[in-house]
Amino acid sequence: MKQLTFHELQSYLQLKYKEGRTSSALFMKLVEEIGEVAEVLNQLEGRKTNSGHPSLEKELVDVIHYAVAIASINDIDLSRAIIEKDKLAAIKYKQSPNLEEFLVVQNKD
The missing domain is CATH 1.10.287.1080 (MazG-like)
Structure with missing residues (x-):
């Protein structure tokens, strides 16, 4: 599918x-x-x-x-909004990688 x-x-x-x-x-x-x-x-x-x-x-x-x-x-645009919201949350909660960084790594494979 x-x-x-x-x-x-x-x-x-x-x-x-x-x-x-x-x-x-x-x-x-x-x-x-x-x-x-x-x-x-x-x-x-x-x-x-x-x-x-x-x-x-x-x-x-x-x-x-x-x-x-x-x-x-x-x-x-939910794709854009989710990535932007996740960037802010990653900064606030000191998390790494953020979603955008994760997607970059995933798309290299």
Whole structure:
């Protein structure tokens, strides 16, 4: 299967949600999906009985879907934003390498 990039996902979701969905509507779906992740984690960690709820994988995909959709309809380049945010976090928490440096090393191989 082809590897999916953030750019491709964002382009797809921007097309999918270009009409009819607002950031706040997508955010409400995101919150709902985060609640579903919490339910699955509670079941997996024994705090709740398993009710045949969907898998953690599927629920996390839903969370990513709606978070990326919100970024997409607001013209936020997530690849750029993630790298920039990680640079700041790496400085703040004195971590090395930062994501950009890690990607440079990975792409040499």
